[in-house]
Amino acid sequence: MRPDHLTHSLTLKRRKIAQQPMSEGKIMKLTTIALSTLLALTTSAFAEGDIKKGKKVFKKCAACHTVKDGKHKLGPSLFGIFGRTAGTVEGVKYSDAMIASGIVWDEANMREFLTKPKDYIKGTSMAFGGIKKEQQMDDLIAYMKDKTIPE
Numbered sequence: 001m002r003p004d005h006l007t008h009s010l011t012l013k014r015r016k017i018a019q020q021p022m023s024e025g026k027i028m029k030l031t032t033i034a035l036s037t038l039l040a041l042t043t044s045a046f047a048e049g050d051i052k053k054g055k056k057v058f059k060k061c062a063a064c065h066t067v068k069d070g071k072h073k074l075g076p077s078l079f080g081i082f083g084r085t086a087g088t089v090e091g092v093k094y095s096d097a098m099i100a101s102g103i104v105w106d107e108a109n110m111r112e113f114l115t116k117p118k119d120y121i122k123g124t125s126m127a128f129g130g131i132k133k134e135q136q137m138d139d140l141i142a143y144m145k146d147k148t149i150p151e
């Protein structure tokens with residue numbers, strides 16, 4: 001066979017392969033690979049925020065909260081908040097709604113709560129409208145993680 005014949009038949013073969021519909025198994029396999037790659041690339045499903053900018057956003061909270069252990073204002077200290085059950089800081093007066101919520105604070109429910117506190121916990125006494133800008137939320141969460149997670 002002459003070389004150009006060879007190339008031609010190879011091209012035909014490639015076309016045939018390309019035209020074959022992918023089997024379900026193959027699609028599943030590719031999906032699994034894509035998903036695990038994505039997981040490996042991101043430790044968190046949320047965007048990383050900027051701690052410094054988050055400190056500014058926290059000013060909205062600072063009238064009522066500190067990030068210092070045991071230092072409460074109108075609201076409880078947020079030190080150690082991640083992983084803690086809502087409404088359980090001793091010596092703090094919570095609403096019945098907060099105590100009854102049974103929430104264990106993590107990044108996902110914190111974001112949801114802070115977007116619209118009164119919707120997430122109906123009856124909360126936290127008088128705060130919410131954070132609507134995604135970037136502000138990312139930055140705030142980054143700041144909170146940096147400051148409230150015990151070393």
Ligand code: HEC
Pocket residue numbers: 058060061062063064065074075076078081085086087088089093094095096097098099114123124125126127128131
């Ligand atoms: C006007 C005062 C005020 C502001 C502003 C405020 N909070 Fe609160 N926060 C409270 C009060 C009061 C509670 C207790 C609410 C309850 O018991 O329902 C609370 C509760 C919380 C809790 C649950 C604490 C726990 O121990 O379970 C979190 C988390 C929280 N606030 C975060 C924030 C963040 C972050 C901001 C800023 C974006 C903010 N708060 C703004 C007053 C405030």
